[in-house]
Amino acid sequence: MAENGELRLGRSGSLGRRGLPKIQTNKAEWSEEVCHDDSATPVKAQTLGELHSLQKKRSTPTTPIRGVGIGVGASQPAGAVFAAISEEDRHKQQLQSISASLASLTRETGPKLVKGDPERKSESTHYSAAPPSIGISSDSALKFTHVLYNLSPAELYEQAIKYEKGSFITSTGALATLSGAKTGRAPRDKRIVIDETTEDELWWGKGSPNIEMDEHTFLVNRERAVDYLNSLDKVFVNDQFLNWDPENQIKVRIVSARAYHSLFMHNMCIRPTPEELEDFGTPDFTIYNAGQFPCNRYTHYMTSSTSIDLNLARREMVILGTQYAGEMKKGLFGVMHYLMPKRQILSLHSGCNMGKDGDVALFFGLSGTGKTTLSTDHNRYLIGDDEHCWGENGVSNIEGGCYAKCIDLSREKEPDIWNAIKFGTVLENVVFDEHTREVDYSDSSVTENTRAAYPIEYIPNAKIPCVGQHPKNVILLACDAFGVLPPVSKLSLAQTMYHFISGYTALVAGTEDGVKEPRATFSACFGAAFIMMHPTKYATMLAEKMQKHGATGWLVNTGWSGGRYGSVSRIKLAYTRKIIDAIHSGSLLKANYTKTEVFGLEIPTEIEGVPSEILDPINTWPDKKAYKDTLLHLGGLFKKNFEVFLNYKVGKDSNLTQEILAAGPVF
Ligand SMILES: Nc1ncnc2c1ncn2[C@@H]1O[C@H](COP(=O)(O)OP(=O)(O)O)[C@@H](O)[C@H]1O
Ligand SMILES: C=C(OP(=O)(O)O)C(=O)O
Ligand SMILES: [Ca+2]
Numbered sequence: 203m204a205e206n207g208e209l210r211l212g213r214s215g216s217l218g219r220r221g222l223p224k225i226q227t228n229k230a231e232w233s234e235e236v237c238h239d240d241s242a243t244p245v246k247a248q249t250l251g252e253l254h255s256l257q258k259k260r261s262t263p264t265t266p267i268r269g270v271g272i273g274v275g276a277s278q279p280a281g282a283v284f285a286a287i288s289e290e291d292r293h294k295q296q297l298q299s300i301s302a303s304l305a306s307l308t309r310e311t312g313p314k315l316v317k318g319d320p321e322r323k324s325e326s327t328h329y330s331a332a333p334p335s336i337g338i339s340s341d342s343a344l345k346f347t348h349v350l351y352n353l354s355p356a357e358l359y360e361q362a363i364k365y366e367k368g369s370f371i372t373s374t375g376a377l378a379t380l381s382g383a384k385t386g387r388a389p390r391d392k393r394i395v396i397d398e399t400t401e402d403e404l405w406w407g408k409g410s411p412n413i414e415m416d417e418h419t420f421l422v423n424r425e426r427a428v429d430y431l432n433s434l435d436k437v438f439v440n441d442q443f444l445n446w447d448p449e450n451q452i453k454v455r456i457v458s459a460r461a462y463h464s465l466f467m468h469n470m471c472i473r474p475t476p477e478e479l480e481d482f483g484t485p486d487f488t489i490y491n492a493g494q495f496p497c498n499r500y501t502h503y504m505t506s507s508t509s510i511d512l513n514l515a516r517r518e519m520v521i522l523g524t525q526y527a528g529e530m531k532k533g534l535f536g537v538m539h540y541l542m543p544k545r546q547i548l549s550l551h552s553g554c555n556m557g558k559d560g561d562v563a564l565f566f567g568l569s570g571t572g573k574t575t576l577s578t579d580h581n582r583y584l585i586g587d588d589e590h591c592w593g594e595n596g597v598s599n600i601e602g603g604c605y606a607k608c609i610d611l612s613r614e615k616e617p618d619i620w621n622a623i624k625f626g627t628v629l630e631n632v633v634f635d636e637h638t639r640e641v642d643y644s645d646s647s648v649t650e651n652t653r654a655a656y657p658i659e660y661i662p663n664a665k666i667p668c669v670g671q672h673p674k675n676v677i678l679l680a681c682d683a684f685g686v687l688p689p690v691s692k693l694s695l696a697q698t699m700y701h702f703i704s705g706y707t708a709l710v711a712g713t714e715d716g717v718k719e720p721r722a723t724f725s726a727c728f729g730a731a732f733i734m735m736h737p738t739k740y741a742t743m744l745a746e747k748m749q750k751h752g753a754t755g756w757l758v759n760t761g762w763s764g765g766r767y768g769s770v771s772r773i774k775l776a777y778t779r780k781i782i783d784a785i786h787s788g789s790l791l792k793a794n795y796t797k798t799e800v801f802g803l804e805i806p807t808e809i810e811g812v813p814s815e816i817l818d819p820i821n822t823w824p825d826k827k828a829y830k831d832t833l834l835h836l837g838g839l840f841k842k843n844f845e846v847f848l849n850y851k852v853g854k855d856s857n858l859t860q861e862i863l864a865a866g867p868v869f
């Protein structure tokens with residue numbers, strides 16, 4: 203700081219000498235009692251430009267500059283002559299690495315890059331990387347692309363507000379943004395490159411979410427995305443980590459065109475320290491997000507102008523035609539679902555939290571069933587809300603942030619999420635008062651799927667680092683709009699596996715008038731959209747881990763009970779929280795149980811804080827015949843869904859497979 207201060211004084215001093223001669227005022231003309239205008243400490247700048255340059259001081263380096271390779275021994279004092287790859291060289295290396303990422307494969311060259319905002323010429327560090335030597339074949343090769351590398355949230359706010367229509371600061375300091383035409387994921391537009399390896403390793407065909415594309419088509423889309431990004435004046439680059447387990451951490455690079463996307467990933471991935479960033483090197487996986495630009499519908503395999511393309515061999519993902527940010531986070535989740543099981547680590551679409559005594563619970567469930575809401579619990583430490591790994595040493599969060607739904611969010615019911623919506627948080631597609639900028643969370647004018655993305659440490663009781671012991675409870679969440687599943691049931695291991703493979707939830711189609719029929723959804727492993735290999739691969743690993751570590755499975759219905767959607771209201775969040783409390787404390791394990799018909803679920807007769815009559819839905823359905831019919835209807839849907847899995851084996855032991863088949867509805 204002193205250094206910067208001296209520099210500034212020196213500069214203003216010399217400017218002063220070169221300026222016009224000062225107008226001399228006659229001191230005697232002024233009364234000593236009058237406080238006149240120039241009595242305050244004068245500003246230490248001679249021009250407005252200089253004044254603005256004073257406003258921002260250079261970031262103080264957090265570590266002394268370290269040496270690379272030879273020459274840094276115990277005998278050399280830190281920061282000595284030998285020590286350094288200079289800051290300039292480091293910038294150059296970073297830009298070379300980014301230029302290589304953005305290289306056009308047909309022209310075999312990367313773009314010319316400079317660091318910094320193009321609008322602020324004086325601030326850019328003009329270290330050009332990899333100037334194209336031969337065959338300049340487009341104007342892109344003649345121009346510079348500015349790289350905005352790992353900007354801070356404040357810088358990203360400024361970029362968003364200045365250049366991205368629909369960006370505003372809300373009354374609590376969050377950055378409100380619009381994701382454009384797409385406000386949710388587009389699973390039907392996801393493509394995965396099929397090659398010799400993935401043909402055998404991945405799950406293809408009926409029931410699989412993996413839709414194939416060939417390598418060539420991937421390269422066509424990659425070139426389209428890269429050309430688009432290189433045609434811009436500036437791109438955002440995030441270099442970050444995934445997975446809090448240090449031995450299985452993945453380095454990811456996200457190249458994007460919008461500050462909103464850069465801030466979203468800043469919040470959602472693990473943020474490197476400045477030291478870690480210095481040594482970042484080559485990323486393990488790269489996303490090219492050209493979401494504002496459509497794919498070419500004449501391209502083979504394209505069925506819309508949106509395409510999300512994954513190439514596992516190249517370790518790259520290309521996004522065209524959608525700006526929904528969740529696509530990046532869930533895209534990387536798919537990659538982890540491939541990489542981790544190969545290392546005998548189970549990837550989980552679940553929330554995760556930990557009690558004061560270190561007891562860990564997992565919350566599996568499809569979108570909207572309560573992973574984020576229920577893992578964010580003021581009485582427990584949050585490990586993560588959505589994506590985890592379960593390995594030899596316990597669980598680890600894949601991400602560094604949370605992505606909460608905001609529709610009907612209330613301070614009373616979800617105080618920790620409410621309070622996390624502050625400076626730094628990205629608020630997608632919410633509606634706010636044009637003057638006060640107060641958000642109306644009940645307003646779904648843009649979409650039902652309004653979202654907040656915030657760093658995990660915005661939750662006061664986050665567990666950092668986000669790792670924990672082997673889980674004690676495995677909670678399967680289903681939002682049952684048919685109203686026949688009990689609010690909670692205790693599961694045998696076979697039942698846990700049956701419901702895990704089924705991955706059931708039923709949601710209502712939307713808020714349109716007249717849509718009253720709930721629609722059942724089955725999504726293997728509560729995440730068919732993200733798993734890469736056959737569901738039995740993940741199911742086998744889960745069964746082995748639960749058995750080995752003695753975890754108990756539970757099925758919790760966070761939807762309707764005692765009547766269908768439309769006839770009664772959703773189970774009160776306060777009751778669900780009491781149920782979850784009783785699971786965590788161990789008291790529910792000791793309760794008395796009765797068995798339901800059809801699904802054969804063990805339901806407790808009593809839970810503290812929950813009216814006993816709601817525990818068995820038959821009590822609360824006024825029309826018992828309607829209850830039975832609906833129960834059988836749902837049972838039939840389960841059976842039909844499970845047919846695809848009848849020929850598969852879970853685990854080494856065929857006994858378990860037989861037990862799993864028997865653990866479904868019987869009627
Ligand atoms: N009984 C309940 N249990 C859990 N969530 C509930 C309940 N009733 C209403 N909700 C609402 O349902 C939504 C659950 O969504 P969320 O936790 O984001 O799901 P996920 O993370 O699994 O996608 C939240 O908006 C929450 O407020
Ligand atoms: C980010 C998502 O996850 P979830 O709805 O489970 O929170 C999503 O499905 O887009
Ligand atoms: Ca999810």
Ligand SMILES: [Mn+2]
Pocket residue numbers: 573574587588605606607
């Ligand atoms: Mn969630």
